[in-house]
Amino acid sequence: MTTKDLIDKIGLRPLSTFEHREVNGVFVSDMLSDVMAGAKSGNLWLTVQTHKSIVPAANLVDVAAVIVTGGKEVPQETIDIASKYNIAIMVSDLPTFELVGKLYALGSFAK
Amino acid sequence: MEISKIKDALEAVIIEANDTLEGTVEHIYASDLMSDVLAFGKPNSILLTGLATRQAVISAHMAEFKGVVFIRGKRPKDGSDHFARDHHMVLLSTQLDMYDACLRVEAVKRGEPQNHEPDATGTVNEELLLCRELIIQGSDFASAGMASTEIKSVLKTIGLDPKLVRRVAISTYEGEMNVVMHAIRARVVLSVTPRIIEVVIADEGKGIPDVNLAMQEGYTTATEEMRAMGFGSGMGLPNIRRNADELLINSEVGKGTTLVMRFTI
Ligand SMILES: Nc1ncnc2c1ncn2[C@@H]1O[C@H](COP(=O)(O)OP(=O)(O)OP(=O)(O)O)[C@@H](O)[C@H]1O
Ligand SMILES: [Mg+2]
Numbered sequence: 001m002t003t004k005d006l007i008d009k010i011g012l013r014p015l016s017t018f019e020h021r022e023v024n025g026v027f028v029s030d031m032l033s034d035v036m037a038g039a040k041s042g043n044l045w046l047t048v049q050t051h052k053s054i055v056p057a058a059n060l061v062d063v064a065a066v067i068v069t070g071g072k073e074v075p076q077e078t079i080d081i082a083s084k085y086n087i088a089i090m091v092s093d094l095p096t097f098e099l100v101g102k103l104y105a106l107g108s109f110a111k
Numbered sequence: 112m113e114i115s116k117i118k119d120a121l122e123a124v125i126i127e128a129n130d131t132l133e134g135t136v137e138h139i140y141a142s143d144l145m146s147d148v149l150a151f152g153k154p155n156s157i158l159l160t161g162l163a164t165r166q167a168v169i170s171a172h173m174a175e176f177k178g179v180v181f182i183r184g185k186r187p188k189d190g191s192d193h194f195a196r197d198h199h200m201v202l203l204s205t206q207l208d209m210y211d212a213c214l215r216v217e218a219v220k221r222g223e224p225q226n227h228e229p230d231a232t233g234t235v236n237e238e239l240l241l242c243r244e245l246i247i248q249g250s251d252f253a254s255a256g257m258a259s260t261e262i263k264s265v266l267k268t269i270g271l272d273p274k275l276v277r278r279v280a281i282s283t284y285e286g287e288m289n290v291v292m293h294a295i296r297a298r299v300v301l302s303v304t305p306r307i308i309e310v311v312i313a314d315e316g317k318g319i320p321d322v323n324l325a326m327q328e329g330y331t332t333a334t335e336e337m338r339a340m341g342f343g344s345g346m347g348l349p350n351i352r353r354n355a356d357e358l359l360i361n362s363e364v365g366k367g368t369t370l371v372m373r374f375t376i
Pocket of ligand 2: 285288289343346347348
């Protein structure tokens with residue numbers, strides 16, 4: 001499954017410009033140190049955080065995409081830096097719980 | 112003893128030399144305690160020290176030393192070189208540790224010929240492949256994470272193992288965020304040798320009163336506002352401990368904190 005497949009399958013809105021890539025799992029957290037400790041390279045990172053420092057965090061742990069849940073508005077600044085570093089930021093209008101349910105229903109992300 | 116001979120014996124690099132590398136010294140004084148330098152150092156000496164600070168250079172100057180050699184590849188990053196230039200002092204840096212450096216200089220003193228093969232541990236001749244210095248401003252959430260991002264891309268370009276780079280990146284990020292959240296400003300120095308990656312984050316700030324407590328998972332003094340931004344789960348320092356091969360924390364309340372993180376290549 002790639003970030004491109006997910007856009008169609010679960011209705012994500014891409015905000016930044018990025019190259020599509022393979023997704024291998026999902027990590028949900030709003031605490032950045034948790035993401036640092038637990039998210040794996042290639043994961044989708046679901047969060048309600050939208051401030052700029054999510055971009056370096058996403059870049060450092062090398063997640064496949066940041067998915068902002070609950071249709072939350074993302075500051076332009078955040079989107080701009082994300083595009084600069086080729087980090088995918090997408091929004092889902094679903095609350096985290098429902099989005100997780102949909103992703104779970106899609107089954108394994110492993111190839 | 113000719114200073115140039117001492118430099119050769121220590122395989123040292125010049126940090127600052129003015130025109131005085133031509134000169135000679137009568138004594139060598141090895142110490143990390145500046146009060147000892149001031150009390151017992153004799154004029155016309157050179158200081159061997161592991162204290163890479165301006166204070167060391169100033170103390171040596173006060174004791175009328177001609178220069179300072181920093182051991183274990185240390186280099187002061189606080190404008191000491193300007194001070195040295197203004198006061199006609201020599202600053203050198205050697206990769207040797209204090210014991211080996213003393214042995215080598217002792218041999219020069221006795222007029223013994225020098226033959227230094229790299230030793231078994233590989234620390235001798237260890238060249239600095241890369242050195243970067245960055246500044247982090249406290250409370251600057253807008254640029255938070257930029258220093259670690261920069262360090263990650265630098266390490267990636269020199270082709271290190273991505274897993275290793277990731278550990279360095281995560282540790283540096285946590286150290287950087289701690290400066291942003293808990294300190295005033297910091298200097299980050301990245302050094303890479305063929306054997307080791309070292310990231311030093313030295314901040315000015317309030318310091319950590321109880322380092323053992325701060326190292327505990329979940330311990331935090333973060334404000335509500337920081338927590339709302341997703342920081343302050345009290346996992347930063349534990350994350351560093353997990354990712355770094357070696358972590359040294361030195362903190363002085365009211366002054367600041369220095370993190371030394373080392374990663375074996
Ligand atoms: N550079 C520093 N200067 C002053 N205090 C610090 C510094 N680094 C850490 N501390 C103290 O140690 C505590 C624990 O740090 P740690 O990084 O583990 O967690 P945190 O920063 O509070 O939260 P998190 O890193 O999970 O966002 C901090 O809350 C703070 O009180
Ligand atoms: Mg922290």
